[in-house]
Amino acid sequence: MNFKEMTRSDTLGMTVVVKTIARLVMSFILLFGLYIVLYGHLTPGGGFAGGVIIAIGYVLLVLAFGGKVALNKLSNFWASMWDNLGALSFVCITFLGLTGGYFATNFVAHGTPGELLSAGTIPLSNIAIGIKVGASLYAILIGLSIYGRIVTEED
């Protein structure tokens, strides 16, 4: 299989109706994902669920507009960069726990339970995980669905 054999929706996307609705909905999905990430310590959800929602927002873009448009918004290079940076910052947060006496200590002041800025490192970890999960799932989906036969890079 090669590029020529890919279906129309792989490269050009779907119809105008779908594109318009996708454009409208996409920002709400991203906003909702962000909310889930930031309020993970107060409401159901958290970094992982929010990250997946953000990824799904981009997946919608991929499905509706085709891979090229989505890649222009967020290229594979930057997706894997964000992926690495998210993972690295989470590792760093757990390392910084050593300043609290142990590995993976919640070393930031805890604040008042129930407020947005509370729970020490939990929101920070949620953000790091959200970035990591969102970016990596976007990258993997674009790799699997659009470029399943095309991802050929040497590295």
Add this chain to the structure above:
Amino acid sequence: MIGHSSLYIMDIALLGMGLYAIIAKRHVIKKIIGVAIVEYAINLFLILIGYRMDGIAPIQAEGMTSAEFAKMAVDPLPQALVLTSIVIGLGTLALMASQAIKLYEKYKTFDMSEINRLRG
């Protein structure tokens, strides 16, 4: 009988269905589906273990004291474990899907009985 362990046994039946698909089916996608069913079953099993009859979700509402909360909420630990397990399942699925794509590219089939260069 009902309510003591029948839910657990039904869940094990679901797990067994997944294992059956993995053992008996030759289609690559069917094997992936089997793995997915096994993972559902195991996640469900952990949540079933942690359920407390008529319990509330483990999120402390405003104005509720910690002691009250501890008496009413369901077990949060299995939920934390299942969250991790779901993520691991998603990762495994992504890896399996990429392997399936490459297998198809090389062998032009999803039939495991034709994907048999290694034997002996």
Add this chain to the structure above:
Amino acid sequence: MNHILPLIVAIPLGMAVVTLLLSKAAKRIADFTAFLTTAVCLVLSFVLLGTTKTAYWMGGWYPPFGITLVFDGLTAMLLLIINSVGFLATVYSLSYMEKYTAKPKYYALFLLMVAGMNGVVLTGDLFNMFVFLEIASIASYALVGFGVEHEELEASFKYLILGTVASTMMLLGVGLTYAMTGTVNMADASRMLMSMPATRTMAFAAGAFIMGFSLKSGLVPFHAWLPDAHPSAPAPISAMLSGVLIKALGVYAMARVIFDVLGAQPIYLNIMITLGAISMVVGGFLAIGQWDFKRMLAYSSISQIGYVVIALGLGTHLGFIAGLFHMFNHSSFKSLLFLSSGSIEHSTGTKNLRRLGGLGTKLPVTSSSTAVGALSISGIPPFNGFFSKMLIILACVQAQRWVLAALAAGVSVITLVYFLKAMRYSIFGELPKAQEKIKEVPFPMAFSLITLSVICLGIGIAFLVSPTFGDAILKPAADVLMDGLKNNASSYISTVLGG
């Protein structure tokens, strides 16, 4: 509190990510960071050898509320094996992996696999063990398929499916243990289980655990993936898989869960002996017929792991010492043999014994290391394999398991037969015309081969001459299992929970 314990897991984890990030700027950096990281891990594992039993509370939460890392003799030995083979395999990869693309990804996955195994042997928490087992396994699935050709992909897919079943079985066991004890901390669960009568549910959980770990260690009814996966991987990965992974994720985890959590009841030990005996015999017989050198080595791994599991299942102090010693030795000579087979393949382009021959004159380093590995594994004195096999047979005799002793002795003859066949067709004989121009391997590969050969010979001689090796490494490890067998893991529990 000893901060090295979390670091030996976290450093390779973090460095895997850093390696990928830095390699976007310059690809050559990956070689350097991987080398450095595994070297640091090796040094840390040597530093840890001298320390006493200790527990580390992750995040400052005392057990059973947080995750605990536990360090004892068994862990020390496994850490030493993992990190030394990991270091030598990295050195070997410096040149060997040149022919593959995407070297940074290879190193990142390699480091993740090492980190996962370190995490498995260090953790004192059942669910945490599952998570790190999955890290190591997923990295190994990807590494088996690293060549992305027909055979590699097929092996990798089979390995992934069966590996996932194994992990799921383990998670089922963890869930049942949690249902019965209300905790996932190993020491706490063990204490709870000792204080209550035996239940059928825990027997079911034990079955799930044993099935999962047997799948991971490739014991015979569950071995289908191993002879495919181990030969298909790149040579350093084969060495890691056969030398370390099946021990850390399979045998170690099984021993830890059975002896320190479930309680070593005779029925579990008998299951171990049965599985081990079947693996030992079947693996040995299947190895004879192989013409693919790496596939022969893979079957031989099944057979040798059978020896280890039998010795651990005997439930005597000598048995533990013998089993752990054979585990240690097997990691040295099996990784040496896999690396040698990789060197042969690197130089000649084939691993089919029918197309090889006469390498003795052309490839002095590779063929002498192959010979050392083959002599060690077949139990020729004074190499290390002789002593551990002899101890296993003695332990069987001491436990009055005459049939087992006879089987072990018989299979060691079979081992000698198929390795003589391998040497006859690779080192001796006539050099095929097509291979007149082959060259010896580059320095990093030769370095790993020579180091491992020296280890094989050195441990044998050291064991003969002085008791230091046994006292420093084997005895503390055997004591851990003995404590689990005789005192209901009371020493383990008091290390973790205090009092």
Add this chain to the structure above:
Amino acid sequence: MLALLHVLLFFMIVGSIVAIETKNMLSAVIAVGAVGFGVSLIFMFLGAPDIAITQVIVEVLSLVILIRATVFMDNRSIEKKVDSFATITGLLFLGFLLMSAIWAFTDITPFGEPLMRVSRRYLSGAASETGAVNAVASVILDYRAYDTLGEAIVLFTSVLGAFTILRRKGKKDEYHDKAAHEEFGIIE
């Protein structure tokens, strides 16, 4: 409530049988998706909204991955006769598993009465000790943060592994499809 759970689980078992036995791969994947949504519905009823949300969205993503990545390529089922040895082995294993579960679960902790030896502390202490009112968040990111580190790394590993597997060529100096590569401007 209990009856509802039994009915849901029964339908999930039926759904999984459909998913395993149907000839059409697309319907198989859809059926397994239905089972997944059943799972998340049960999570919802069992007081696990965190998990229910995660399960639903993971389900969506898995379905997209499975359909786009595999079913799109080849929707044929395998026509040849079934492998009777494997089928019998599978059925025997299924029967053995069920029998031993029925035998073993007579003394399991009853449904609805968890022991909660460790978890009671998480519930009563989460707000004051970690500052998070969501006890699940406090467990995964504070009490058991190390697990979550492992979890993030598992996802990292598998994504990295998937990209490793998706490389076109494993060894150097082989054919390299440069045209398709440049078309999409993938650098990484």
